[in-house]
Amino acid sequence: xxxxxxxxxxxxxxxxxxxxxxxxxxxxxxxxxxxxxxxxxxxxxxxxxxxxxxxxxxxxxxxxxxxxxxxxxxxxxxxxxxxxxxxxxxxxxxxxxxxxxxxxxxxxxxxxxxxxxxxxxxxxxxxxxxxxxxxxxxxxxxxxxxxxxxxxxxxxxxxxxxxxxxxxxxxxxxxxxxxxxxxxxxxxxxxxxxxxxxxxxxxxxxxxxxxxxxxxxxxxxxxxxxxxxxxxxxxxxxxxxxxxxxxxxxxxxxxxxxxxxxxxxxxxx
Amino acid sequence: xxxxxxxxxxxxxxxxxxxxxxxxxxxxxxxxxxxxxxxxxxxxxxxxxxxxxxxxxxxxxxxxxxxxxxxxxxxxxxxxxxxxxxxxxxx
Ligand SMILES: Nc1ncnc2c1ncn2[C@@H]1O[C@H](COP(=O)(O)OP(=O)(O)OP(=O)(O)O)[C@@H](O)[C@H]1O
Ligand SMILES: [Mg+2]
Numbered sequence: 001x002x003x004x005x006x007x008x009x010x011x012x013x014x015x016x017x018x019x020x021x022x023x024x025x026x027x028x029x030x031x032x033x034x035x036x037x038x039x040x041x042x043x044x045x046x047x048x049x050x051x052x053x054x055x056x057x058x059x060x061x062x063x064x065x066x067x068x069x070x071x072x073x074x075x076x077x078x079x080x081x082x083x084x085x086x087x088x089x090x091x092x093x094x095x096x097x098x099x100x101x102x103x104x105x106x107x108x109x110x111x112x113x114x115x116x117x118x119x120x121x122x123x124x125x126x127x128x129x130x131x132x133x134x135x136x137x138x139x140x141x142x143x144x145x146x147x148x149x150x151x152x153x154x155x156x157x158x159x160x161x162x163x164x165x166x167x168x169x170x171x172x173x174x175x176x177x178x179x180x181x182x183x184x185x186x187x188x189x190x191x192x193x194x195x196x197x198x199x200x201x202x203x204x205x206x207x208x209x210x211x212x213x214x215x216x217x218x219x220x221x222x223x224x225x226x227x228x229x230x231x232x233x234x235x236x237x238x239x240x241x242x243x244x245x246x247x248x249x250x251x252x253x254x255x256x257x258x259x260x261x262x263x264x265x266x267x268x269x
Numbered sequence: 270x271x272x273x274x275x276x277x278x279x280x281x282x283x284x285x286x287x288x289x290x291x292x293x294x295x296x297x298x299x300x301x302x303x304x305x306x307x308x309x310x311x312x313x314x315x316x317x318x319x320x321x322x323x324x325x326x327x328x329x330x331x332x333x334x335x336x337x338x339x340x341x342x343x344x345x346x347x348x349x350x351x352x353x354x355x356x357x358x359x360x
Contacts, residue, residue, distance in 0.1 A: 146290075147290050147293060147294055147297075150294055151294065151297055151298065151301065154298050154301060154302070155301060157341070158301075158302060158341075161341070179287075180287065182285065183285030183286070183287045183288065184285055184286050184287055185286075185287050186287050186290050186291060186294075187287065190287070190290075190291045194291065194294050194295065194298060196338075196340045196341045197341070
């Protein structure tokens with residue numbers, strides 16, 4: 001079966017596209033899928049360091065496009081997971097080095113050997129976004145439960161719909177359940193209602209994400225040691241068509257509410 | 270009081286910033302999704318009133334022209350109450 005190409009994009013920068021791409025790559029490969037992750041953020045590459053593969057890069061995406069090497073030579077195999085590959089971005093070039101047609105050609109020549117092609121899009125809605133979504137069979141929109149991120153996500157969803165890139169699916173990242181509980185953060189249902197697209201997954205705010213990036217060892221490697229790691233694995237399973245229930249960190253139990261109540265100073269607050 | 274409401278999962282969130290964010294986003298997205306600015310809505314309303322009043326009696330103060338959202342679809346909605354006969358004769 002030919003690979004599905006999925007582009008991870010967001011409009012707003014810094015919401016977690018690269019984190020999601022790296023973790024989904026790891027989770028899918030752990031679940032037995034053959035995966036290639038493509039860093040489409042030419043000039044600002046990050047996926048290599050998130051995956052801890054920065055020292056193994058010889059060639060990059062632009063070298064492939066400009067014919068300085070063959071596609072296979074540019075792909076870095078992850079030694080921890082034999083079915084996970086990275087196609088790195090060029091660091092010393094800019095986004096004008098890549099055209100939408102280039103990404104379509106590169107992706108097409110990868111389809112036969114893989115199950116999933118994950119493309120980490122740059123922020124914004126310009127050239128970089130355009131070429132990143134060009135080969136996509138599906139698009140994952142990453143957002144944070146914040147006014148600015150949701151607004152930008154809505155703009156991108158509109159552009160994706162106009163290009164008929166299939167229904168975009170939503171990943172809400174950095175949810176803080178206790179803030180939602182206090183009414184001080186948009187709830188999952190609010191974001192889904194505002195954007196009116198299918199929810200693929202919710203990843204909570206998790207300090208361990210930073211440590212994982214520091215080490216170049218995505219959280220998904222240990223799927224049950226954190227809620228975020230679990231969430232990435234659930235999303236990976238949903239991408240394969242499995243029906244996995246959503247984690248329930250958003251609804252506090254009565255005990256939890258009593259606990260919060262006591263901590264907030266009770267009636268005095 | 271807010272704390273007590275929170276304890277019982279009640280209506281404490283009504284004035285919290287999460288619901289303010291949602292309400293603001295609702296309006297912002299409605300405008301982002303169409304190219305209809307508030308100014309253009311005003312123009313449309315004025316011209317609709319002018320055209321319709323030529324044929325039927327309406328109360329210009331009650332006319333509302335808005336962009337409404339259902340899912341990701343936007344539609345222009347004009348609510349134009351007709352002036353009832355009793356009211357008209359009183360004028
Ligand atoms: N669930 C999370 N919990 C805590 N921190 C997170 C989470 N997701 C992402 N982060 C942090 O947010 C920052 C930005 O993440 P990331 O680089 O993945 O975003 P991005 O969307 O790829 O950014 P850019 O638009 O610059 O490419 C990083 O420091 C990362 O550690
Ligand atoms: Mg990134």
